[in-house]
Amino acid sequence: MHKVVTVEVEKDILSANRKLADENMSLLDEHGIRSFDFLGAIGSGKTLLIERLIDLLKAKGKRCAAIAGDVAGDDDFRRFESHGVPAANISTGKECHLDAHLVDHALEKLPLHDLDYLFVENVGNLVCPVDFPLGSHKRVVVISVTEGDDMVRKHPAIFAFSDVIVINKMDLSEAMQVDPDALENDAMRANPAAKVVRTDARRGEGLDELLAALGI
Amino acid sequence: MHEISVMSEIVKGIIDEAQKRNALRVERVSVEIGEYTMLGEEQLRFAFKVISKDTLLENAELDLRTVAGTIECECGFKGEASPASDTPHRSVPVLECPKCGGGARTVGGRECVIRDIRMVVPDV
Ligand SMILES: Nc1nc2c(ncn2[C@@H]2O[C@H](COP(=O)(O)OP(=O)(O)OP(=O)(O)O)[C@@H](O)[C@H]2O)c(=O)[nH]1
Ligand SMILES: [Mg+2]
Ligand SMILES: [Zn+2]
Numbered sequence A: 001m002h003k004v005v006t007v008e009v010e011k012d013i014l015s016a017n018r019k020l021a022d023e024n025m026s027l028l029d030e031h032g033i034r035s036f037d038f039l040g041a042i043g044s045g046k047t048l049l050i051e052r053l054i055d056l057l058k059a060k061g062k063r064c065a066a067i068a069g070d071v072a073g074d075d076d077f078r079r080f081e082s083h084g085v086p087a088a089n090i091s092t093g094k095e096c097h098l099d100a101h102l103v104d105h106a107l108e109k110l111p112l113h114d115l116d117y118l119f120v121e122n123v124g125n126l127v128c129p130v131d132f133p134l135g136s137h138k139r140v141v142v143i144s145v146t147e148g149d150d151m152v153r154k155h156p157a158i159f160a161f162s163d164v165i166v167i168n169k170m171d172l173s174e175a176m177q178v179d180p181d182a183l184e185n186d187a188m189r190a191n192p193a194a195k196v197v198r199t200d201a202r203r204g205e206g207l208d209e210l211l212a213a214l215g216i
Numbered sequence B: 001m002h003e004i005s006v007m008s009e010i011v012k013g014i015i016d017e018a019q020k021r022n023a024l025r026v027e028r029v030s031v032e033i034g035e036y037t038m039l040g041e042e043q044l045r046f047a048f049k050v051i052s053k054d055t056l057l058e059n060a061e062l063d064l065r066t067v068a069g070t071i072e073c074e075c076g077f078k079g080e081a082s083p084a085s086d087t088p089h090r091s092v093p094v095l096e097c098p099k100c101g102g103g104a105r106t107v108g109g110r111e112c113v114i115r116d117i118r119m120v121v122p123d124v
Helices: A015-030 A046-059 A075-081 A100-108 A156-160 A170-176 A180-190 A207-214 B003-020 B041-052
Strands: A002-012 A034-040 A064-070 A087-091 A117-121 A138-144 A164-168 A195-198 B025-034 B061-067 B070-072 B078-080 B105-108 B112-122
Touching: A002 B003, A015 A034, A015 A100, A034 A046, A046 A064, A046 A075, A046 A117, A046 A207, A064 A075, A064 A100, A075 A087, A087 A100, A156 A180, A164 A180, A164 A207, A180 A195, A195 A207, B003 B025, B003 B041, B003 B112, B025 B041, B041 B061
Parallel strands: A034 A117, A034 A138, A064 A087, A064 A117, A138 A164, A164 A195, B025 B061
Antiparallel strands: A002 B112, B025 B112, B070 B078, B070 B105
16 A cells, blocks of 8 residues: 655755855865856956956966856866966856856866965856855956946846946947946945946956955 | 756755655655745746656646745844835845845845655555
């Protein structure tokens, strides 16, 4: 004979990733490394901003590394490497976001005993990375004026769950007829606690403000 | 876009539980989705149908419930965030403290929990 039973489980599917993220952060803390996730729209300038920050920090004698997350290819990874810093590449294959497990593996490839700062570039996507913290100290979301003035209103969650919001490609705002004040207003409403920074990564403007927002 | 991978984990978790008890089949599963996750209900239902095929879960009822997100503020407020009045359709509320207007921290609503499973097991 058979019977029907109801079993209580209470299993959080997303907690496995969060646990790994906490482990990543502990590992980074043990080595005294501050780490930053860069999330954001496709082509908003995540890689270029990180490249600029790496150069600035190197000039100050700081040791940086970067992890490049992309669906395919090693373009961003090579760009990081060309700045003479250790880098690791993660090709997610199919996934639309990095997760803490992938980052854990990338950390194995980096000389953790020899680093001050780590930058982790996520897959260009304003939706999926939200559910998968990676274990970094600060989350930075990068948008640019070329995506239009409604980016924040269309994707409020990623802004709500980030610490720093970057509005990049300020040099193009006039050409795009996008008002950065409108973007900034939306950003402040989505997350009153976040720091909002405007940058022009092409010409290297706003980088000191960005470093300050990162607490560097 | 990541509903398929999340649902694969859910189905795996349920099959584990069912196999532990030698279940013949699963009749119903209750899953709670936090309001602040980026998981869409329709996509989850579709993913469940596809992934549960040819498993103990085939044809099981999926009971999906959304759990309200909660926030906590330095002023002492703890509770649900109120959506900004001019954007009532927004799925994610502005994380503004309804009491003092300050920036609040989320404390609940980002989880995806298998609550319980109803299954047919041998009566021993
Ligand atoms: N004019 C201008 N161009 C920029 C700026 N920042 C980045 N770019 C250019 O925009 C393009 C995309 O920049 P990336 O740094 O590759 O952007 P990304 O966000 O890393 O892109 P994905 O990794 O593909 O999502 C490149 O051609 C950059 O040179 C900026 O502030 N102003
Ligand atoms: Mg890039
Ligand atoms: Zn408050």
